[in-house]
Amino acid sequence: MSIPRCEHPNPQFERKNWTNLNGEWDFEFDFGVSGKARKSGIAAGDTLLSINKEAMLDLIDYISVCEDDHADIVFKKPNGTLKTARIKKEAGEDIGIEFEDGFGKTRGCANNCMFCFVDQLPKGMRESLYFKDDDWRMSLIMGNYVTLTNVAEKEFQRILDREVSPLYISVHATDDDVRERMIGQKRARGIMDRLRRFAEAGMSFHAQAVVVPGVNDGEVLEKTIRDLASLAPCALSLAVVPVGLTCHREGLEKISPMTKEEAAAIVAIVERLQKELLPELETRFVFAADELYIKAGLPFPEAETYEGFLQIGDGVGMAANFRESFELGFKVEEKCNLNKTVSLACGVDIAPFMQEIADQILEKFGVRIHVYGIENRFFGETITVTGLLTGQDIAAGLKGKELGEQLLLSESMLRDNTNVFLDDMTKEELEEALGVGIQTVQGDGYDFLMAVLGITEEENG
Numbered sequence: 149m150s151i152p153r154c155e156h157p158n159p160q161f162e163r164k165n166w167t168n169l170n171g172e173w174d175f176e177f178d179f180g181v182s183g184k185a186r187k188s189g190i191a192a193g194d195t196l197l198s199i200n201k202e203a204m205l206d207l208i209d210y211i212s213v214c215e216d217d218h219a220d221i222v223f224k225k226p227n228g229t230l231k232t233a234r235i236k237k238e239a240g241e242d243i244g245i246e247f248e249d250g251f252g253k254t255r256g257c258a259n260n261c262m263f264c265f266v267d268q269l270p271k272g273m274r275e276s277l278y279f280k281d282d283d284w285r286m287s288l289i290m291g292n293y294v295t296l297t298n299v300a301e302k303e304f305q306r307i308l309d310r311e312v313s314p315l316y317i318s319v320h321a322t323d324d325d326v327r328e329r330m331i332g333q334k335r336a337r338g339i340m341d342r343l344r345r346f347a348e349a350g351m352s353f354h355a356q357a358v359v360v361p362g363v364n365d366g367e368v369l370e371k372t373i374r375d376l377a378s379l380a381p382c383a384l385s386l387a388v389v390p391v392g393l394t395c396h397r398e399g400l401e402k403i404s405p406m407t408k409e410e411a412a413a414i415v416a417i418v419e420r421l422q423k424e425l426l427p428e429l430e431t432r433f434v435f436a437a438d439e440l441y442i443k444a445g446l447p448f449p450e451a452e453t454y455e456g457f458l459q460i461g462d463g464v465g466m467a468a469n470f471r472e473s474f475e476l477g478f479k480v481e482e483k484c485n486l487n488k489t490v491s492l493a494c495g496v497d498i499a500p501f502m503q504e505i506a507d508q509i510l511e512k513f514g515v516r517i518h519v520y521g522i523e524n525r526f527f528g529e530t531i532t533v534t535g536l537l538t539g540q541d542i543a544a545g546l547k548g549k550e551l552g553e554q555l556l557l558s559e560s561m562l563r564d565n566t567n568v569f570l571d572d573m574t575k576e577e578l579e580e581a582l583g584v585g586i587q588t589v590q591g592d593g594y595d596f597l598m599a600v601l602g603i604t605e606e607e608n609g
Contacts, residue, residue: 183244260332395528474593539573
């Protein structure tokens with residue numbers, strides 16, 4: 149790994165926090181060479197070869213060896229000269245090195261999943277959207293779900309040796325035959341053996357099961373839940389989410405959209421096992437995605453039943469979290485009459501829920517919110533979540549509609565840290581097409597309320 153010559157920050161890794169939840173290390177890095185590494189003669193442009201006789205494959209190795217109370221470093225200067233340095237330090241203290249490329253090429257997916265969303269994308273989108281990530285290191289850092297099918301035994305042993313956790317594992321089914329069928333390769337087999345090794349090493353993980361009706365629901369799902377729960381407390385939680393199907397499935401295995409009855413049956417299994425597991429494990433352990441409750445026509449559970457929203461990134465408990473944070477602001481803010489009108493575009497699934505929120509806001513604050521559930525034409529009408537709406541779908545769905553003084557959109561529709569939708573339309577282009585200003589809002593209900601009321605972060609303290 150090369151230490152960067154340039155001291156300008158790499159946005160990809162800017163101010164990342166690396167935290168082992170077992171409390172073994174907590175590492176925050178800046179850029180370039182600093183501290184004890186600089187004093188020992190290491191400089192930007194050098195290549196790190198080993199620390200304490202261990203080759204450094206990536207940042208995972210570097211962070212791990214920082215646990216030692218010393219660092220015997222072998223590095224190479226740009227002219228090819230080999231150098232050594234011995235650094236005495238506190239256990240867990242960072243040496244002071246930042247790398248030009250801490251991970252190298254992101255590891256892609258080797259699977260052929262029957263429900264793969266990337267395979268269901270239309271042609272002509274930006275190239276990055278077609279890359280299938282299945283890199284366990286990104287699972288550790290970003291919370292991405294991985295299958296572990298591209299992790300050979302030597303690399304798996306490195307995961308165990310480095311004691312990195314929690315990882316986020318796409319299990320789908322603990323039955324080997326079912327998992328092999330779903331993931332599309334034989335290396336999908338034996339997932340419970342690997343997860344048991346995680347547990348034996350005291351390492352934690354979250355899991356998910358994407359449910360395909362007739363494949364891994366029913367008895368298969370119940371077995372999956374019980375098998376994973378048997379590994380608690382190392383198994384932290386399991387998210388059960390419905391399969392997502394676009395209208396671009398030409399040449400792919402036929403999968404029928406989940407029905408109301410099928411969704412209700414899945415929720416029933418989850419809630420029955422929650423009640424069974426809670427007294428034994430002191431956690432409900434398994435949680436159903438919001439989309440399952442919507443499809444089943446069932447009310448969302450209360451916020452406290454999600455136990456801190458461990459799986460909110462997988463669409464589990466988002467509505468309950470939104471309502472809880474919204475009600476916090478709703479109670480604090482005084483009643484008034486702002487007498488203004490705004491609009492909100494969201495997925496058709498969540499539109500009725502947001503209408504209830506809008507009605508409360510109108511009654512207390514005098515702000516009329518036109519809630520528009522937007523049909524997804526880009527991916528197909530079976531895709532009903534807010535985060536997969538495109539700019540062109542919003543433009544078409546709101547054409548000729550009353551939008552008021554401002555249009556509110558969820559930040560989840562936009563590419564990270566940009567104003568670009570999935571179809572590459574920009575927020576500015578959508579504003580021009582609709583003739584109204586757009587304000588993007590985080591998924592938090594409190595932030596949504598503040599945006600509706602026009603209260604800035606500075607005003608809110």
